[in-house]
Amino acid sequence: MDTKTLVKDAKQYVVFKAADQEYGADIHKVSIIEKPMNIARVPTTPDYIKGVVNLRGEIIPIMDLRLKFGLPEVPADDDTRIIMFKLNEITLGIIVDAVAEVVSLKESDIESVTSITSDRSLDYIIGIGKADGRLITLLNIEKLIAELLNKD
């Protein structure tokens, strides 16, 4: 994926944390941010799919970002949030340790990916954004969802 063509002028990204690492995602794909909810476990799904929740009457699958990236799971605390991403009628909720803020990143603020992060998370990264001296791993939500759709 050519990261340079994706990012034009400054775009806004929601920044969130998982295991002391900061991640970002295109704010246009964010539907709503919820506090932890009762998740109904769905059997025979991968471990990083925690289950489904009832969001305003719709059944939404929930993924744990830590587990997806092979990181250890931690119990939810006051900062834990579920970010609901919506893409073309499909909604996916992702559990994160905390939601920090919204940053604006220009194309020039984003570096394309090299083998910085562990293999598992490689495919889902658009690039590394730099803001206020912090490094924010920008996630490719489309890829995440596409992969889930093609699972079986």
Place this chain on the structure above:
Amino acid sequence: MDMNQYLDIFVEEAREHLQNLNTSLLELEKDNQNKAVLNEIFRVAHTLKGMSGTMGYTKMQTLTHDMEDVLDALRNDRVKANSNMVDILFKCLDALETYVNTIASTGHEGSEAFQEIIDALANVLKTGGAPAPVQEKKAAKAPETPAEPVVASRLNIELNQYDINVIRKAIDEGMNVFEIHVMFDKGCLLKAARAFIVFQILEKNSEVIKSVPKVEDIEDERFEFDFTVVVITQLTKEFFEREINSVAEISGVEVTPILPENVGMTSEPVVEEAKEEKAAADAGQSAPKPAAKPTAATATEEHKKIQKTGKTVRVDIDRLDILMNLVSELIIIKTRLDESSHGKTDADTESLEYLERITTSLHDAVMKVRMVPVETVFNRFPRMIRDIARELDKEIELHMSGEETELDRTVIDEIGDPLIHILRNSADHGLETREERQRANKPPIGNIYLRAYQDGNNVVIEVEDDGRGINIDKVRKKIIEKGLESAEIVNSFSDKEVVEYLFKPSFSTADKVTDLSGRGVGLDVVKTKIEALGGMTEVETEAGKGSKFIIRLPLTLAIIQALLVKIGDEKYAIPLGAIREIVNIKPAELKMVRNQEVIFLRDMVIPVVRLDRIFSVPGMIPDSEKKHLTCVIVKKGDKQSAFIVDNLIGQQEIVIKSLGKILAGVKFIAGATILGDGNVALIIDVNSLAL
């Protein structure tokens, strides 16, 4: 003859009449000189009096009788109509509703005598309409005495509407109908046995449609020296006279033919006759004294009913449910076929598409059968708003539209409570007091608009008021106050997001908790209930102008009856149609046959399926700690399997919701449903698990 079989019909018809009464009283309130409405109310009261009398509900009968007296005086101008009068009549209506509800749940009218209301009615007659304060019901119960004795004289069989209909039908078919009065020797010892013999004769040669005293009482010898029955037969009067007289210790038989004239009119309740002191020796005169008015009343009632029916068929709701379940199962299996994309040829895909079209059409057709106009829910609101308005001392007018819009039967059942809550909210919190409205240059009468309409695939119900709107800043402050979110985040919320908070549990910005609302328990329940129905809620509000609550409900719902079970820590739903039975077995009864756990059930060997293992469910109680294992026996074609669960939660109608595209292919799960508490339960795909 047992009254119980008529209970359902009585309750149904009584409720219809009470609804009629409700509407009429509201009309009367607007114009208390309206004679036509007065007449209508009189007719309804009279019919109810007749119905309750013949069912033996004496208190209800007394109340309606007294109402009748007052109404009669009203329409003949012997008494003046005023708002106090209407109030009393409304209280009567409430009392009657209480009676009917008690009857519906227990079969008896209960012990409430509503003495204050009866006194108030009596007072009205005495004072000619001058308002007399109707005392609020005190906690102490009114003395329990029926106002008038109703003793069905043993020799007069009173015929209620149903008896009359049956008799009419028999006469139409050319059968004979007799009232047979059987008298025993004074010295007869084994009355019950003799009576039994008589009944044998009767039942062999006729159909007994009524008996006074009741058959059970006769069997228990709870009668003096006679009893009376009504029978339908082909045989003659002489035949019965002869046969029954030939039974030992029978002193006499009187057979009276019941003629068409006898059943041309409604029967007057026995109370009237007791009052007139008809001689007890009257040999089985079954024709009641027909009053001209009740005849006209019944005639018009029936005429109205006939007009309503037209081309319809009465269908048992159970049959509809069976049909509904079958269609829903069809949909589930069709969805499964859809989702398994492996190994499908083009021909398969085409067939599946065709199947999809047919299934969808079938589903739509069946759903239409279950559709009911929202009017059935809306019609109690005018009265409710009227009562609330008085309670709050505000002037409120309710404007309803779109009552003919139809919704699925299940949704109709569930939508009432949420709507009541929203309406109360509008009345209590939305609309301002008269003074406040005047200060805001608004008309003193507050308006609430209740609208229902179809919008694409949804039915939309709106509750709009022209009150003070929702104070968004106040809500923001409350959110921060309650510590639900930090100040900066709250300030970054859009107005819409702030308003969402009203629907969260325990959230209320009301300064005081009134009887009606303010406890913060209501709106989140409303939201959950509506979401469980597959719908959604929205609020639009403008400070000073008013608020609008919008409920969107899907028109078509996939609904099935399911059994909710607990497996370990989790709840699952099993479609009822797949369940054959449920058994409890002792853990020791589990046997192994060729490496497969089985149970023996009435000569059948049924393989056991351990759902907790297949689903890796945490918290499943091990066999060793259980006294017995609960097995749900499911069927797959001719074969059966036993699913072991921890607990049965209960049977319930659930709305099938898709798991969504991402989880579409998940094994063993057919879908999900939202439970009453807002949590999700998964629906088990029995077919994929049964062995």
